[in-house]
Amino acid sequence: MPEGDTVWLTAHRMHGALAGHLLTHCDLRVPKLATVDLTGRTVLDVAPRGKHLLTRVEGGLTLHSHLRMDGAWRVYAAGERWRGGPAHQIRAVLGTETHTAVGYRLPVLGLLRTTDEPTVVGHLGPDLLGPDWDLDEAVRRLCADPARPLGDALLDQRNVAGIGNVYKCELAFLARVTPWLPVGDLPPGVPERLLATAHRLLVANKDRFERRTTTSGHPDRPLYVYGRGNRPCHRCGTPIRWDDRHERVSYWCPRCQKGPGPAPEPGGGPTP
Numbered sequence: 264m265p266e267g268d269t270v271w272l273t274a275h276r277m278h279g280a281l282a283g284h285l286l287t288h289c290d291l292r293v294p295k296l297a298t299v300d301l302t303g304r305t306v307l308d309v310a311p312r313g314k315h316l317l318t319r320v321e322g323g324l325t326l327h328s329h330l331r332m333d334g335a336w337r338v339y340a341a342g343e344r345w346r347g348g349p350a351h352q353i354r355a356v357l358g359t360e361t362h363t364a365v366g367y368r369l370p371v372l373g374l375l376r377t378t379d380e381p382t383v384v385g386h387l388g389p390d391l392l393g394p395d396w397d398l399d400e401a402v403r404r405l406c407a408d409p410a411r412p413l414g415d416a417l418l419d420q421r422n423v424a425g426i427g428n429v430y431k432c433e434l435a436f437l438a439r440v441t442p443w444l445p446v447g448d449l450p451p452g453v454p455e456r457l458l459a460t461a462h463r464l465l466v467a468n469k470d471r472f473e474r475r476t477t478t479s480g481h482p483d484r485p486l487y488v489y490g491r492g493n494r495p496c497h498r499c500g501t502p503i504r505w506d507d508r509h510e511r512v513s514y515w516c517p518r519c520q521k522g523p524g525p526a527p528e529p530g531g532g533p534t535p
Contacts, residue, residue, distance in 0.1 A: 265330035267314060267425020268468040271392045273336050274311040275469075277318065280338045280362035281306040286320070288358030293372050301326070301357070312384040312393065313424025318357070319377050327383050328355070329371035332510075336366050391425035391465045398462070402454045409447025413438075414513060416446050423458065425465055428511040432489040433476040434461055436520060442513050444522030488514040 265273075289301040304321040311317075316336065318326040328334070337347040340362060347353075347367045355366035366372065375383065388404050389397045404422040416422055417431045426434070435442045438457045440449065449457075468474050475485040477497065487497055492505035492514060501518040506525040513525065 265314065265332075265334060266427035266430055266465075266474075267311070267391050268465045268474065269472065270314050270316060270330060270425075271311045271465075271469045272472065273330075274309045274316055276338050277316075277336055277364050278309040281318075281357060281359060281364060282308055284359040284361065286357060287360055288356060288363070290356040291326075291372065291374075292354050292356075293369075296372065296374055299374055306357070306359070311390075312380075313387045313390050313420050314427065315384050315387075317380060317384070323377050325375055325377045325380055326355070326357075327371070327373045327375060327380070328366060328369050331370045334367065334369045334371075336364055336369075339363050339365065387420050387424040388422045389424065391423060391462050392469055393424070396462060398455065398458055401458050405458065406446055406454055410445050412443045413440060413446055413449070414442030417442075417461075418511070423461070426461060428513075429474065429486070429489045430461060430464065430476075431511075432514045433464070433487055436487045436516060437476070439520055441515050441520045441522035441524060443525060448522070488516060490514065 283305065285305050286301050286303065291297070291299050301320055301324070306318065306320050308319040309316065310319070314329060316328045316330070320326065328336070335347055337345070339345055341360065345365055347365055352367045353365055354369040354372055357364045373383070389395055389401045401423040405416050408416065413435060414431050417426045417434060418428065431442060434457055437460055438453055446454070464476055473485065477484050477487055479497070484497060488503050491503045493502050495501065496503055496516040496519060499516065499518045501516055503514055504517055506513045
């Protein structure tokens with residue numbers, strides 16, 4: 264699942280392959296960009312901003328993409344077979360003489376002037392992997408609405424940019440609170456420690472696609488709770504619970520994490 268660390272690594276690989284090189288092939292397979300051809304322009308930079316990707320090309324243009332839940336960019340050497348998915352899932356192809364970047368299942372793809380980038384990323388909070396990272400500002404934004412559930416506040420990119428559903432669940436576990444605890448009920452000092460941990464984890468994971476949040480070196484224990492429904496908690500052995508009634512599934516340990524659980528739906532039964 265693409266989160267800030269995955270987007271950073273994707274941008275890093277695309278930058279290394281494309282930046283400074285002339286585009287010899289461009290195919291943007293979305294209706295609004297069907298007539299756009301960037302062939303002949305030099306790629307200047309590929310930069311991450313939270314969970315957004317900004318591919319800047321000669322002439323003051325930026326190709327903006329967002330991976331959301333299952334989008335991906337793959338980089339291939341010239342002549343290498345593309346293996347990122349079936350052809351009908353391809354939304355963008357950017358090629359040079361030596362490499363080709365292929366965008367699969369991209370839910371957001373647009374072209375804008377580089378000077379207009381703030382219109383698509385200007386709303387974002389401090390970027391956990393960006394040069395603007397500011398812990399104090401991130402804490403201020405996170406705590407601005409004390410009644411808001413922690414999980415919702417962490418996912419709001421206007422508070423802090425780069426946290427997705429995996430980190431939401433893992434950070435709540437590490438803070439020993441449920442994702443539904445109101446931010447204002449966090450003990451003193453916890454917001455600061457939680458966001459400092461978020462920064463540390465994303466930095467540690469940004470150079471690899473295999474995300475790890477645990478301190479265990481065991482290959483089968485990369486995460487504490489995410490994706491581990493009904494399996495024993497690494498700390499206490501209690502079965503991990505989950506709430507899958509929404510697009511983003513929440514996982515938590517009912518023993519290690521204090522706070523409210525998910526609100527029951529009218530007439531509904533308990534979560535698994």
